Amino acid sequence: MDKKIYIYNTLSLSKELFKPIDEDRVLMYVCGITAYDLSHIGHARAYITFDIIYRYLMRLGYNVIYVRNFTDIDDKIIKKANDENSTVEKISSKYIGEYHKDMDALYVLKPAYEPKATETISEMINLASGLIRKGNAYEINGDVFFRVSSFKGYGKLSHKNIDELIAGSRIPVNEEKENFLDFALWKKSKEGEPSWDSPWGKGRPGWHIECSAMSMKFLGESIDIHGGGSDLIFPHHENEIAQSESYTGRNFVNYWIHNGFVNINSEKMSKSLKNFITIRDVLDKFHPEALRLFFMFTHYRSFIDFSFEGVESAKQSLLRLYQAVNLYGEFKKLIGENRITLKKEDFSAKAENIENYTNDFYNSLSDDFNTAKALSVIFDLVRRTNKMINDSIAQSSINSEDALFLDSAAAFIKESLTGIFGLLNENPKRFIESNSADIAADGGGEDSISGEEIKKLIDERNEFRKNKDYGSADVIRKLLLEKGVVLEDTGFGTTYKFTGTKRQ
């Protein structure tokens, strides 16, 4: 497999050939959540994006060391703890637990390390002390600030000019700081706040310092990939670069990857706008894989407009994928029962080559993780295999080349969708049964008739059908439909479902 991949680097605003520091190893750090509330779909997009990047790099054979942190000490957590008469520790551990539940539900793989800021305090103090020693930071009454003017690369990630930032500033300048751009590495604690001893008295860490400390602790001074939502570019990541590179004198990160935002009605989702949707809100109504697929249909760097209709559309697509896997299973069964004969001597003039598809698929993902394009390759393949299978069922035979192609196609679809995209984790039959398209209709439903009654009527109807008394059979079909029950005659017997909106 060709390992040559291109990644869009926020630092250069262009795609670059990816070259890890160590040939076979990738050091990756992704900014995690501040644990003070349920995670929203913006978090879901970010962590699903990096989950796919993680899975794909591993698929290419890299040993990926993935670190994703938790911010468990911060103003918002303190406020929540005060509001709820609780403690910072209780609040943060509660929401870290909820976050893990969400990530597990979404099939997001666990990183190798999930450090918490509060477990890295001494490393942060060391960093801040070192920066003061080097003249990159200064202390004022127990607060420690980073001196932005001491780092000449400031603004290289967000492509901002320091002078313009100052000129455009509408932020009231903190009188204590030398410069309004200077940011806190360490904050003096107020009464009743959690605090740690430091050379500057009791206090707690500033936000930006934690990621530098945790990244260095687990991955070293220079790493390959650092990622997060595009809102983190400034000031968070810009500040991380400033403090890390000032401290080590080395390049902090080679590739900066940022995912686009989730919007609601074309506007940024945010708490102040009250257009906030949690991961739970979506999983109440849809299968987690539908959400994953919804995100994958759009390139990770574009903003994405969230809507339940969009997830519904993705769910239908997901169903198509499951149907294809199921159809292949049925086909193999027919082969096993000799109901389709394998014609060994037959060779088709233009045998399909699975590599045409796999190459397109890998090339798409290697071009800045273009999941939308890679998916189109999968759907093309699905159409091709569906047709091949249906044709062979119709003819009760298949030539050995096509059969071989089907086997490799099925294996490829399964391994790429499950292994790289984190889809098709369910048993196909069960998924299809519980997700069949709903019939929109008013009235009826589970309250109007019992399962026993329905089964009795189905038996009666099938008796009529056996005797070819279709008129009476249809009377029962109609009767049940009025009660909101739809009958479906399948090869395995008659099944039923309720009309109205069923939620999966």
Next chain:
RNA sequence: GGCGGCAUAGCCAAGCGGUAAGGCAGAGGUCUGCAAAACCUCUAUACCUCGGUUCAAUUCCGAGUGCCGCCUCCA
């Protein structure tokens, strides 16, 4: 005010110098006693507008219009 992004069929969305992937929805068909489900086929004289460069532009350049984001905590 400064910086940046986006504008492709009914909807979503790839592509980005050589004449428009894919998904959803819709329409036809196969199958079925009828139906449903499934599957197959079809569905953009051309990619916001106006100029320019080019043999050739949706794709590059310029101007304009519209939407959005960052410059403050935020995935």
